[in-house]
Amino acid sequence: SYKVRLNKCYFIIGLCLLELSGIDLTYAQDDVRGGRLSHRNHYFDLGRVALEESRYEEAVNHFDKGLSYDAYHLESYYLRGMAKENVGDEDGALTDYNIILHMIPDHVEALFARALLYFHQGKLENAEDDLKRLLITPMKETNAIFFRIANFESGVSSVMTMEGKEAEIHNYLGLVMNRLSKPDSAMGHYNKAIALNGTDANYYVNRGLLNEELGNHEEARLDYQSALAIDPGNDLATYNLVRLSDDSQSIDIYTDLIKTDPEFGQPYAQRGLAKYNIGDFRGALNDYNKAIEIDGENHENFLNRGLIREKLRDFGGAYNDYSKSIELNSQYAKAYLNRGNVLTKERHFDRAIEEYDRAIELDPSSAITYYNRGVARYSNKERMGGCNDVKMALNLGMPAATKAVSKMCVED
Numbered sequence: 001s002y003k004v005r006l007n008k009c010y011f012i013i014g015l016c017l018l019e020l021s022g023i024d025l026t027y028a029q030d031d032v033r034g035g036r037l038s039h040r041n042h043y044f045d046l047g048r049v050a051l052e053e054s055r056y057e058e059a060v061n062h063f064d065k066g067l068s069y070d071a072y073h074l075e076s077y078y079l080r081g082m083a084k085e086n087v088g089d090e091d092g093a094l095t096d097y098n099i100i101l102h103m104i105p106d107h108v109e110a111l112f113a114r115a116l117l118y119f120h121q122g123k124l125e126n127a128e129d130d131l132k133r134l135l136i137t138p139m140k141e142t143n144a145i146f147f148r149i150a151n152f153e154s155g156v157s158s159v160m161t162m163e164g165k166e167a168e169i170h171n172y173l174g175l176v177m178n179r180l181s182k183p184d185s186a187m188g189h190y191n192k193a194i195a196l197n198g199t200d201a202n203y204y205v206n207r208g209l210l211n212e213e214l215g216n217h218e219e220a221r222l223d224y225q226s227a228l229a230i231d232p233g234n235d236l237a238t239y240n241l242v243r244l245s246d247d248s249q250s251i252d253i254y255t256d257l258i259k260t261d262p263e264f265g266q267p268y269a270q271r272g273l274a275k276y277n278i279g280d281f282r283g284a285l286n287d288y289n290k291a292i293e294i295d296g297e298n299h300e301n302f303l304n305r306g307l308i309r310e311k312l313r314d315f316g317g318a319y320n321d322y323s324k325s326i327e328l329n330s331q332y333a334k335a336y337l338n339r340g341n342v343l344t345k346e347r348h349f350d351r352a353i354e355e356y357d358r359a360i361e362l363d364p365s366s367a368i369t370y371y372n373r374g375v376a377r378y379s380n381k382e383r384m385g386g387c388n389d390v391k392m393a394l395n396l397g398m399p400a401a402t403k404a405v406s407k408m409c410v411e412d
Contacts, residue, residue, distance in 0.1 A: 036069045036070060037069070037070060039065075039066070039069040040066045040067075040069040040070040040073055040076075041066075042066075043062045043063065043065040043066030043069070044062070044063070044066045044073065044075065044076055044079075046062040047059045047060075047061075047062030047063040047066060047076070047079060047080070047083070048079060050062055050083075051079055051082065051083050054086075056083045056084075056086040056087045057083075057087055059079070059080070059083040060080055060083045060084060060087065060089075063076045063077075063079060063080035063083065064080070067080070072103075074100050074103065074104070074107065074110075077096045077097075077099050077100050077110075078096070078097075078100060078109055078110055078113065080096050081093040081094075081096035081097050081110075081113060082113070084096065085117065090117060090120075090121060093113075093117060094114065094117060097110045097111075097113050097114040097117070098114070101114065106137045106138065108134060108137055108165070111130055111133060111134055111137065112130075112134060112165070112169075114130055115127050115130035115131045115134065115172065116172070118130060119172065119175065119176060124176050124179055124180050125180075127172070127176050128173065128176050128177070128180070131169050131172055131173050131176065132173070134165070134169050135166065135169055166196055167192075167193045167194075167196035167197035167200070167203070168193070168197075170189040170190070170192040170193040170196065171189070171190065171193040171200075171202070171203050171206060173185075173186075173189040174186045174187070174188075174189035174190040174193065174206060174207070174210070175206065177189060178210055178213075183210060183213065183214060186210055187207070187210060187214075190203060190206055190207040190210065191207070194207065199230055200230070201226075201227035201228070201230040201231035201234050201237060202227070202234075204223045204224070204226040204227040204230070204237070205223070205224065205227045205234065205236050205237050205240070207223050208220040208221075208222075208223030208224045208227070208237070208240060209240065211223060212240070212244075217244055220240070220244060221241060221244050224237045224238075224240050224241035224244070225241065228241065235257070238253065238257065239257070239266070239267075239270075242254060242257075242270065243270065247274040247275075247277045247278050248274075248278060250270070250271075250274045251271055251274050251275065251278075254267045254268075254270055254271035254274065255271065258271070263294060264294070265290070265291045265292075265293075265294035265295040265298070265301075266291070268287045268288070268290045268291040268294070269287065269288060269291040269298075269300075269301055269304070271287050272284040272285070272286075272287030272288040272291065272304070272305075272308070273304060275287060276304070276307070276308055276311075281308055281311045281312050282312070284308045285305065285308045285309070285312065288301060288304060288305040288308060289305070292305065297328060298328075299324075299325040299326075299328035299329040299332055299335070300325070302321045302322070302324045302325040302328065302335075303321065303322065303325045303332070303334060303335050303338065305321045306318040306319075306320075306321030306322045306325070306335075306338055306342075307338065309321060310338075310341070310342065310345075315342050315345060315346055318338070318342050319339060319342045319343075322335045322336075322338050322339040322342065323335075323339065326339070331362055332362075333358075333359045333362035333363035333366065333369070334359075336355045336356070336358045336359035336362065337355070337356065337359040337366070337368070337369050337372065339355045340352040340353070340354075340355030340356045340359065340369075340372060340373070340376070341372060343355060344372065344375065344376050344379070347379075349376045349377075349379055349380035350380065352373075352376045353373060353376050353377060353380065356369055356372060356373035356376065357373070360373070365396060366396075367392075367393040367394075367396035367397055367398035367401070368393070368398065370389045370390070370392040370393040370396065371389065371390055371393035371398060371400075371401050371404065373389045374386045374387070374388070374389030374390035374392075374393065374401075374404065374408065375390075375404070377389060378390075378408050383408065386408050387405070387408045387409040390404040390405050390408055390409070391405055391409065
């Protein structure tokens with residue numbers, strides 16, 4: 001167990017940090033072996049119960065009072081840090097973890113909690129340092145509980161203890177290294193996590209997501225299947241596996257997901273996309289209507305519904321959807337491109353060219369945008385501009401532009 005007898009230096013550091021955190025240390029001078037510890041334990045127990053029941057602000061207040069009676073109680077700092085994270089006081093939580101680590105630099109609970117907080121804040125290099133330090137820190141017996149993150153998102157999904165911590169640390173290092181654009185290192189850490197603990201579905205999901213990013217779709221599919229073999233109810237593995245499945249098959253799986261949670265919008269959108277791919281445009285439109293009804297702030301849903309409306313020749317509705325997508329995300333190049341396409345179909349070439357101009361400004365590497373602007377310019381009797389655009393599309397890797405170049409770039 002940890003030694004609580006600290007030297008004078010650590011004592012001064014702890015008091016200074018306590019002063020900075022705003023704790024009032026001027027309570028009655030009860031006997032340490034009697035009243036003060038009794039009060040500390042009383043408030044610690046109240047804080048622990050409040051934390052377990054998600055009454056986080058109340059928990060912070062109880063831990064504050066307990067620490068005023070015993071400024072050395074590390075568990076109070078640790079649990080108060082967790083409570084502060086849950087009320088959004090990340091700086092306060094970081095101070096609590098730092099107090100512990102100033103006193104005991106190899107306190108694995110605080111080190112792990114700080115690493116996860118750094119990860120959540122996007123301080124990836126700091127998170128990496130703490131996680132690598134954990135790998136070489138001797139472990140002590142502990143019953144402490146930690147938050148864990150199941151995937152690339154920052155939401156808390158479950159809890160863990162430090163038992164078997166090496167696999168979990170490698171999992172988090174995989175997450176960190178992937179966000180640092182070091183996929184080889186990330187893959188190595190995921191492989192190590194799975195080698196150490198092959199019964200955690202989340203490790204396979206995280207590796208599957210990385211395999212998808214690397215274009216290894218078959219490996220990703222196998223990872224998601226492995227995750228579901230361990231945890232058949234893992235929604236993230238199911239969702240990602242469906243995305244890699246045949247559209248006809250995936251429709252049935254999305255339908256099952258919708259039955260499980262009819263107020264979750266994403267399965268409607270994905271089922272709509274699958275229906276679009278097999279030509280069921282009316283069914284796709286109905287699904288996207290429902291997805292937008294549930295989540296009216298998703299700019300991609302409006303873009304995709306606009307594509308469906310184009311297929312149904314509802315150009316006015318498509319234009320409105322693309323406009324809404326731009327309203328939600330003014331930097332979304334695809335929405336300007338598609339709005340330009342609608343205007344081209346309706347022979348409003350001047351306005352279409354303006355939309356393509358904006359799309360190219362946002363994404364100058366888009367061959368299809370240059371191609372479509374070239375067609376609009378040529379149709380608008382701007383032959384030189386049209387010729388230059390389709391040549392640019394060809395140079396950007398669009399072989400289909402070859403025929404347009406031969407037609408539009410012929411001198412009279």
